[in-house]
Amino acid sequence: MAFEYVNGENGDILDILDRRDSHTIKNHFIANYQRRDLKKVETVTIDMNAGYVNVIQEVFPQAKIIIDRFHLVQLISRAMNMTRVRVMNSLRTSNGKI
Secondary structure (H helix, E strand, O other), rough: OEEEEOOOOOOOOEEEEOOOOOHHHHHHHHHHHHHHOOOOOOOOEOOOOOOHHHHHHHHOOOOEEEEHHHHHHHHHHHHHHHHHHHHHHHHEEEEEEO
């Protein structure tokens, strides 16, 4: 899978990396940007891949990490659906009727 990063203000794709492992991401930013510029980054929005958190804290030490809305809503929807199914199953009678 690829890793892409975009400008949060205008939505422009800044680059797409062919891999999304922490080593590749870290090396890309260190090789292509000045340390002082990386320290200026205020926020980074990510999906919930736990591996991204460590890289972001290391590469962008001043940045606050934000979980993107799509993945947050997806997580909440899955949890709600699992709860709905569990409740529905607990209400079933022995003959399969609710």
